[in-house]
Amino acid sequence: MKTWSFRRRAVTAVTAVFLLGMGGCIAGIADRPEAIDRTRIAGTWTGDDGARVELHTNGRFEMSNIPRSAVVFSFGDPPPGDGKLSGSGTWQPGHAGDTVDRILLYVEPGGSFADVQVEALGVAESGEEPVLYFSTSPDEWYGLEIRKTPM
Template structure:
């Protein structure tokens, strides 16, 4: 069974009034980190791993959430939604395993696409912000 969930609501960009620019597709792969040790690794081959995502930042739409209030981990594949070379959303296809008993689908949006890009776990299609992760410079 496939269930859909949305992650987010950690930090937010309450002061922003419009959705920011997109990010170049070539800049997505890499390690992204957030508050409290949250980490998402988006690999160039379309695979990803995530760990330390706050349980309190997750809203599950069609399935029961994992028990407890700790942190979530998982892995799977990712796919960008793009217009040419620019990406505004990334779909996460999370495989069963880690903190997830069923296959899940999540989404990362682009909050900032400039020099220091920021992604966020989206929580509501009517809002374009959520729990933030920033790309780690190498």
């Protein structure tokens, strides 16, 4: 049990450093990264074909109907095929501060995921109708868009 806990922490730390570093590359590509007020992150975000991410105020999240192509598998093998993914775990802003340009999703084993995964949501638009996107890879930095569902 202690080995799993140590492995998970090590994998999470390495991935977070990679994703934060990749954020600098993304900023260079996009010229000016968008940022969202951290108080606006929690809520339900939806995309095409029923994609859904619920970011709860307690730091938990659930996602469903996410296209396989929107998720980069950092650890372990991806599920076979091109279907839809579901999973849950915890989330946190990519850095401290009043505004945030990315949100880290720590996906726990279960649903479509056999191993711990770390995903990043970038901020595409921060205005009245904010838009987040899944960071797909350094080669295709802008992926599936999800929009915040009005309350």
